[in-house]
Amino acid sequence: METTYDAIVLGLGAMGSATLCQLAKRGRRVLGIDRFSPPHDRGSSHGETRITRLAIGEGEEYTPLALRSHEIWREIERETGARLLEATGGLVVSSAGPRATCHVQDFFANTLAAAKRHGIRHDLLDAAGLRRRFPQFAVRDDEIGYFEHEAGLLRPEACVAAQLDLAAHRGAEVHRGEKVLQFDQEGEVVRVRTDAGRYEARRLVVTAGPWLPQLLGGAWPGRFVVRRQALYWFRPKAAVDDFLPGRFPVFIWELPGHAQPSYGFPAMDGAAGGVKIASEQHEEATTPEEAGREVAPEEARHFFEEKVGPYFPGLSGECVKTAVCLYTMTADFRFVIGAHPEFPAVLVASPCSGHGFKHSAAIGEALAQRVVDGRSRIDLSGFSPAPPGTNRTS
Numbered sequence: 039m040e041t042t043y044d045a046i047v048l049g050l051g052a053m054g055s056a057t058l059c060q061l062a063k064r065g066r067r068v069l070g071i072d073r074f075s076p077p078h079d080r081g082s083s084h085g086e087t088r089i090t091r092l093a094i095g096e097g098e099e100y101t102p103l104a105l106r107s108h109e110i111w112r113e114i115e116r117e118t119g120a121r122l123l124e125a126t127g128g129l130v131v132s133s134a135g136p137r138a139t140c141h142v143q144d145f146f147a148n149t150l151a152a153a154k155r156h157g158i159r160h161d162l163l164d165a166a167g168l169r170r171r172f173p174q175f176a177v178r179d180d181e182i183g184y185f186e187h188e189a190g191l192l193r194p195e196a197c198v199a200a201q202l203d204l205a206a207h208r209g210a211e212v213h214r215g216e217k218v219l220q221f222d223q224e225g226e227v228v229r230v231r232t233d234a235g236r237y238e239a240r241r242l243v244v245t246a247g248p249w250l251p252q253l254l255g256g257a258w259p260g261r262f263v264v265r266r267q268a269l270y271w272f273r274p275k276a277a278v279d280d281f282l283p284g285r286f287p288v289f290i291w292e293l294p295g296h297a298q299p300s301y302g303f304p305a306m307d308g309a310a311g312g313v314k315i316a317s318e319q320h321e322e323a324t325t326p327e328e329a330g331r332e333v334a335p336e337e338a339r340h341f342f343e344e345k346v347g348p349y350f351p352g353l354s355g356e357c358v359k360t361a362v363c364l365y366t367m368t369a370d371f372r373f374v375i376g377a378h379p380e381f382p383a384v385l386v387a388s389p390c391s392g393h394g395f396k397h398s399a400a401i402g403e404a405l406a407q408r409v410v411d412g413r414s415r416i417d418l419s420g421f422s423p424a425p426p427g428t429n430r431t432s
């Protein structure tokens with residue numbers, strides 16, 4: 039039997055849980071469906087921590103999303119008692135010479151410009167200033183730092199769980215362990231078929247993360263590429279104190295002489311929990327089914343030798359934990375948010391490319407506004423997909 043909803047949300051990770059929560063807040067009759075039981079470790083929203091920063095170097099349209107997301111995370115914390123956002127401060131290190139770039143060519147300069155434009159509290163540091171304030175980082179003489187006071191980390195699993203709890207509390211139906219097999223639109227109605235039933239809704243929001251390419255089938259061929267990313271936690275050589283929140287910020291380091299930056303977090307669980315550091319790989323594509331979920335000891339050793347040991351003399355090569363997570367990439371690192379090319383009542387949102395989590399609360403709110411009011415307060419038109427076979431027009 040088919041049931042009619044105002045909206046169905048397909049996929050309840052970072053984006054879907056935020057969208058469902060915001061739709062339920064607006065009193066809509068909503069259903070959220072996920073093939074697993076989120077928060078889970080098969081997609082893109084796990085691994086204990088995500089960097090959040092307010093001045094966004096990836097492009098001008100992102101900073102309003104980050105600012106609004108911080109407000110929403112704090113609202114949800116007040117409402118649920120969950121601890122989601124920790125403002126540890128955030129450091130971006132860069133230099134003028136050949137270096138890694140974080141997603142876009144002028145990431146550091148763009149970040150600084152966004153901070154100035156939006157009045158975001160920050161300090162600029164030269165190498166001497168960096169060494170004085172953050173002696174854990176072995177910077178070169180030509181490196182400079184941008185320190186943002188309100189940057190920090192989000193706990194992704196807690197964010198997803200809190201928003202799903204809140205959505206259910208506000209009346210949303212949440213179906214876990216149910217896989218969507220197909221959707222289409224007939225007239226004004228969207229029909230969704232799963233391995234457990236059939237549903238109808240006025241609108242469908244597809245937030246399926248790395249499963250998006252297979253769900254979209256022929257729509258937007260080649261738009262998205264899924265890439266496996268490894269995460270590592272290294273034990274400090276001596277006392278953990280220098281790596282605790284308060285002393286050690288979240289960071290992004292455009293490493294000199296490398297293609298990809300490194301990023302990391304303070305030790306959130308003492309010395310035994312280690313210091314989480316990772317980088318990005320953009321060479322090999324995969325799928326959620328094929329991605330290797332284990333990290334071999336040689337992979338961790340190689341990563342330490344290349345990107346950790348020379349830069350953090352206080353960290354040992356003892357890797358206490360690893361994880362694998364999936365990026366859903368677009369060629370220009372930009373989000374794709376907009377109507378499905380064949381079904382106008384279906385909204386598709388793929389805000390990943392490795393930097394989406396911090397924006398997810400505001401994106402969920404904006405998607406809910408699009409569903410309910412037809413347009414969102416924060417303009418998402420810059421993320422509209424171009425028709426298949428053409429370049430992005432915006």
Ligand SMILES: Cc1cc2nc3c(=O)[nH]c(=O)nc-3n(C[C@H](O)[C@H](O)[C@H](O)COP(=O)(O)OP(=O)(O)OC[C@H]3O[C@@H](n4cnc5c(N)ncnc54)[C@H](O)[C@@H]3O)c2cc1C
Nearest residue numbers: 049051052053073081082083089218247363390394395396
């Ligand atoms: C290693 C790594 C580090 C990152 N670091 C940062 C960072 O520091 N800061 C930052 O802002 N962002 C970061 N990101 C990006 C951020 O985590 C992602 O943008 C975000 O998690 C994407 O969420 P999502 O909801 O699109 O996907 P997911 O969380 O993967 O959710 C998709 C959901 O859809 C469900 N689903 C899929 N297919 C079906 C189906 N057929 N039927 C039912 N359910 C289905 C899945 O089970 C899943 O729960 C990082 C990402 C990774 C992988």
